[in-house]
Amino acid sequence: MKCSNCSAETKSRVFEVNICKEIPLCDKCKSDFGKCIICGENWYKQDLKNGMCHNCMESEEK
Numbered sequence: 001m002k003c004s005n006c007s008a009e010t011k012s013r014v015f016e017v018n019i020c021k022e023i024p025l026c027d028k029c030k031s032d033f034g035k036c037i038i039c040g041e042n043w044y045k046q047d048l049k050n051g052m053c054h055n056c057m058e059s060e061e062k
Contacts, residue, residue, distance in 0.1 A: 005029040014042065 003010045003026040010026035025033075034045040038056035049057060 003029055005032075016042070 001010060001024040002008065004023045005025060006029055008026045008028070010024050012025060012027060012030065013022040014025045014030065015021070016023045032044055033042045034048050034051075035042055036048060036053040036056055037051040038060070039053060041053060043053045047053065052060065
């Protein structure tokens with residue numbers, strides 16, 4: 001199977017919360033992602049601030 005992010009061959013899978021199923025993701029691409037400490041969804045690490053995604057940060061500010 002091919003990585004959902006870069007199309008490299010992989011046997012590795014991760015659970016995608018948004019679609020409620022596992023998707024293929026190679027080890028290299030896995031290192032680019034982190035989980036939000038509030039919702040537990042995977043996001044690019046560069047999009048997480050203080051461990052939170054944009055959606056959860058907005059919710060915390062309210």
